[in-house]
Amino acid sequence: MRKLAVSELADHYRGPQFTSVLPGHVVQRGGFRVYAQPGFRTHDEPGRHVHSVPEVFVIIQGSGVIEIEGAEVDKFQSGEAVVFEPGEDHHLISRGSEPLVFVWMHLEPVE
Template identity: 40%
Template sequence: MKKLRISELPDTTKGHFLGAWLPGANLTTGGLAFAKPGERSHTNDGPDGRDYHVHTDCEAFVILQGTGTMQINGEHHPVTVGDIIIVEPGEDHHLNSNANDPVVTLWLHGGDHRHKNQQPS
């Protein structure tokens, strides 16, 4: 896991805004997530309902609002507005939203191809 702040991002006009931390020339998938108060993401996502969630690529989480913890391989790391968490391949990860100040996150994956909506017709 890597943790940085939005204020640490370099000024760039080429590629994507996380180019130094999220491999690939493009943002390939992502979304905006509004967690419920106290919610834990990816619970019981593993095979046979086991409680782990991993990827073969990096994933970025940008904390846009609220507070919580990013659980990486069982260890909790506090997160707040302006934090960017880069989850490395193979790291079990869960975002735990604060019960009183739930998180809103932008989650992203990078790669060499573009998102399916950006492919030429």
């Protein structure tokens, strides 16, 4: 797992871009989520939650903790991007008073 501020992304004439974070990758699919309830845990189905490709979360609003392999390892807040590596069991847990709002993206290598 890597965490960085959106302001740390390489600048581009159209603004920050993610190619500096994972060069050679493009977005495979993604979406936008809003969770109003405090304590929300992403991917809260039984068992491990992993992907065969990197997953990026860009936190638009809210804050909380990052859980990897069942342990809370770091915190997150709005304005940050969290990159989970392939095979990492990962979750975000909302702990703030504001609703958790984020964009998620599964990336795949460019061939």
